[in-house]
Amino acid sequence: MEELQQSKSHEQELYEIVRSNAVVTEEILVISRSIKKYIFWLQVMSVLKLVVVIVPLVIGLWFFSSSYFDQLSSGLDLYGELLGVQQTDSGSGAEQSPADVFEQIEQLKASGQLDNLLQ
Numbered sequence: 001m002e003e004l005q006q007s008k009s010h011e012q013e014l015y016e017i018v019r020s021n022a023v024v025t026e027e028i029l030v031i032s033r034s035i036k037k038y039i040f041w042l043q044v045m046s047v048l049k050l051v052v053v054i055v056p057l058v059i060g061l062w063f064f065s066s067s068y069f070d071q072l073s074s075g076l077d078l079y080g081e082l083l084g085v086q087q088t089d090s091g092s093g094a095e096q097s098p099a100d101v102f103e104q105i106e107q108l109k110a111s112g113q114l115d116n117l118l119q
Contacts, residue, residue: 076098082117083105083117084108084113
């Protein structure tokens with residue numbers, strides 16, 4: 001009879017342990033779900049921040065680059081005219097490269113004509 005009493009007591013302890021384990025497991029599940037949501041929204045906001053920064057930069061560079069290269073080209077043409085550098089046209093519509101322009105500037109500098117043109 002005493003063994004039966006101990007067995008029932010032992011079952012009661014196991015039942016309480018399993019019950020408390022189920023409660024703790026449920027709490028862990030709730031916390032795990034909230035952490036999962038937090039990480040998801042963190043990733044969404046990270047991508048959104050990246051888009052907010054990168055998209056305007058790309059659009060700005062696209063608009064800036066077209067006007068910048070036009071201004072650079074016209075500025076080099078004006079500088080070449082100021083120095084008296086002749087643009088050679090091979091008939092294919094190709095303009096003189098900046099390396100050729102700088103080479104002609106160096107030639108003018110070496111011959112002393114550059115100082116006369118700048119005065």
